[in-house]
Amino acid sequence: MTGETPAVHEALAVYAPEAPETERVPPGYRPSEVGVIPEDWTIARLDELAELTSSRRIFEHEYVTSGVPFFRGKEISLLVNGEPIADPYFISEKRYNELESQYGAPAKGDILITAVGTLGNIYVVPGDIRFYFKDGNLIWLRKIEVAESDYVAAQLKRARTKIIGGSIGSSQRALTIVVLKDVQIPVPPLLEQRAIAAALSDVDALISALYKLISKKRAVKTAAMQQLLTGQQRLPGFNGEWEMRRLGDIAPLQRGFDLPNSMLKKGGYPVVYSNGILNHHTDFMVEGPGVVTGRSGTIGKVSYVEEDYWPHNTALWVTDFKGNSPKFIYHLYKSIGLDRFGTGSGVPTLNRNDVHAFSVSVPSSEEQTAIAAVLSDMDAEIEALEARREKTRRIKQGMMQELLTGRTRLV
Numbered sequence: 001m002t003g004e005t006p007a008v009h010e011a012l013a014v015y016a017p018e019a020p021e022t023e024r025v026p027p028g029y030r031p032s033e034v035g036v037i038p039e040d041w042t043i044a045r046l047d048e049l050a051e052l053t054s055s056r057r058i059f060e061h062e063y064v065t066s067g068v069p070f071f072r073g074k075e076i077s078l079l080v081n082g083e084p085i086a087d088p089y090f091i092s093e094k095r096y097n098e099l100e101s102q103y104g105a106p107a108k109g110d111i112l113i114t115a116v117g118t119l120g121n122i123y124v125v126p127g128d129i130r131f132y133f134k135d136g137n138l139i140w141l142r143k144i145e146v147a148e149s150d151y152v153a154a155q156l157k158r159a160r161t162k163i164i165g166g167s168i169g170s171s172q173r174a175l176t177i178v179v180l181k182d183v184q185i186p187v188p189p190l191l192e193q194r195a196i197a198a199a200l201s202d203v204d205a206l207i208s209a210l211y212k213l214i215s216k217k218r219a220v221k222t223a224a225m226q227q228l229l230t231g232q233q234r235l236p237g238f239n240g241e242w243e244m245r246r247l248g249d250i251a252p253l254q255r256g257f258d259l260p261n262s263m264l265k266k267g268g269y270p271v272v273y274s275n276g277i278l279n280h281h282t283d284f285m286v287e288g289p290g291v292v293t294g295r296s297g298t299i300g301k302v303s304y305v306e307e308d309y310w311p312h313n314t315a316l317w318v319t320d321f322k323g324n325s326p327k328f329i330y331h332l333y334k335s336i337g338l339d340r341f342g343t344g345s346g347v348p349t350l351n352r353n354d355v356h357a358f359s360v361s362v363p364s365s366e367e368q369t370a371i372a373a374v375l376s377d378m379d380a381e382i383e384a385l386e387a388r389r390e391k392t393r394r395i396k397q398g399m400m401q402e403l404l405t406g407r408t409r410l411v
Contacts, residue, residue: 029406034184038406041188047181049152050111050141054177056103057135063089068096068130073114073121073137080121082208096132104142105132109149111141113156115175119167120160124153139177147187150197155185158404188406195410196403203396210389214382221378225335228371231361235374238367247336248356251318251329255295255352256311257285270305274298274314277305284308289326291318293338299350300339304330316352323365327372332360 029036032043046052058070067090069075075085099105106112108127113120116137133140144152156163163183167173188196227233231242259271259281267282274294290305295316304327311317321329341355342348362368402408 032186034186035405037186038188038409041186041406043184044147044187045181046141046152046156046183046185049147049185049187050144052177052181053140053142054138055133055135055140056099058091058095058132062091062095064092066090067092068132070132070134071138072134073117076112076114076123076133076138077118077121080123082211091132096130099132105130106140107142109144111144111149111153111156113139113141113163113175113180115139116172119173119175120156120164122153122156122160124149136174139175139180147185148190148193148197150201151193152185154197154200154400155404156183158400159183159185186404186406192410199403199410200396200399203392203399207389207392207396210385210392214385214389217378217382217385221375221382224378225331225375228374229332229335231363235367235370238363238370240364240367242361242363244359244361246356247358247360249322250324250360250362251291251321251333253293253316253352253355254319256292256313256315256317258313259310269308269310271310271312272303272305272315272317273312275301276303281310283310285310286317291326291330291333292316293333294350295352296349297347299342299348300337302330302334302338316350324362325365325368325372327376328368331372331375332362336360 025031025036028039030039032041034043037043063070069085070089070091071079071085072089075088078085096105106125108125110125112123112125112133114123114137141152163175163180164173166179167175168179187193224233228235256272264271264279265282267280269281269284270277271279271281272290272292273279274296275298286309288305288307288309290309290311292303292305292309292311292315293299294301294314296314298314318326318329336358338350338355339348341351341358343351363371403410
């Protein structure tokens with residue numbers, strides 16, 4: 001279960017992204033600077049809803065090994081995406097207390113916007129975190145008193161492309177308070193803001209739960225691969241000895257075939273490049289099933305192809321499975337970490353001779369098939385969850401378009 005509430009379930013059933021219609025003004029609505037909105041909604045500049053500022057400057061010599069977390073734009077982006085911060089920076093309790101007493105510190109409901117590097121990530125400060133942040137890396141919206149923080153953040157996310165378009169600079173783009181303060185936001189009554197924010201928050205919670213579940217399933221699959229593909233764990237009914245063999249004797253690799261873009265003709269056969277299937281062609285060079293990995297550029301990625309296909313010359317393909325299970329070979333090559341055989345610094349290249357010389361222990365073909373079936377079932381479960389996550393994200397975009405423009409009213 002992913003924590004989907006009845007309200008979210010209903011919302012997911014109702015809202016779906018649709019192509020925008022020609023803008024018109026139905027009864028109860030009016031044209032505005034940001035498009036057609038309900039008559040009881042107003043328009044406000046961002047600096048009318050919040051105080052826009054930045055942090056006080058922190059110097060590197062003020063970093064300490066432990067204390068109050070200190071975030072740059074990179075760390076805030078990780079928090080936005082729900083990812084862990086591996087190596088956080090800290091400032092001392094004393095320095096944090098000085099800054100908080102003189103200038104204030106991020107508090108519950110404040111909004112931070114990444115202003116350099118990855119632009120326009122929006123983070124609403126929860127109530128259970130205490131930190132300070134780097135000046136210039138983030139723009140700080142505080143004292144949001146006439147609007148709901150989560151609603152303002154949702155409108156900023158919806159306007160992210162336009163906001164990024166207002167960034168300045170050539171080599172490194174940056175957002176500025178001067179540009180952000182004039183961003184216009186439609187503002188419904190406070191009760192409706194809260195209802196909109198709550199509906200979107202419920203869907204965000206579902207997406208977050210799916211991310212966590214997918215991460216957990218991937219970790220389980222990684223552990224299963226390590227145990228099953230090395231014989232540390234045996235499936236019921238199998239107990240024979242495994243045989244140590246060179247990869248070149250199990251599933252040898254060969255360079256793919258040239259296919260310039262000028263010769264590519266859209267068709268039904270997948271073209272497998274170093275980083276996967278990127279095109280389809282009218283012809284094929286190899287009968288499926290097949291296992292393909294990167295030869296040049298992107299190395300380490302392994303693709304499985306069920307149908308006939310064209311392995312591109314940036315890839316290596318298994319020429320002969322020699323009686324082994326193709327799906328088992330696919331999982332085996334994925335588990336090995338083929339990028340270890342890469343050479344070159346500029347454009348990495350996979351040396352197939354080094355791969356061929358590498359020895360692994362393999363079971364009988366029957367046990368290979370059983371192992372491959374278990375791992376493939378895990379892959380299918382993960383893919384289904386990823387598809388559900390992406391569908392939910394698309395539905396959320398449709399909800400935002402409906403709710404944040406007032407086309408659909410909740411109150």
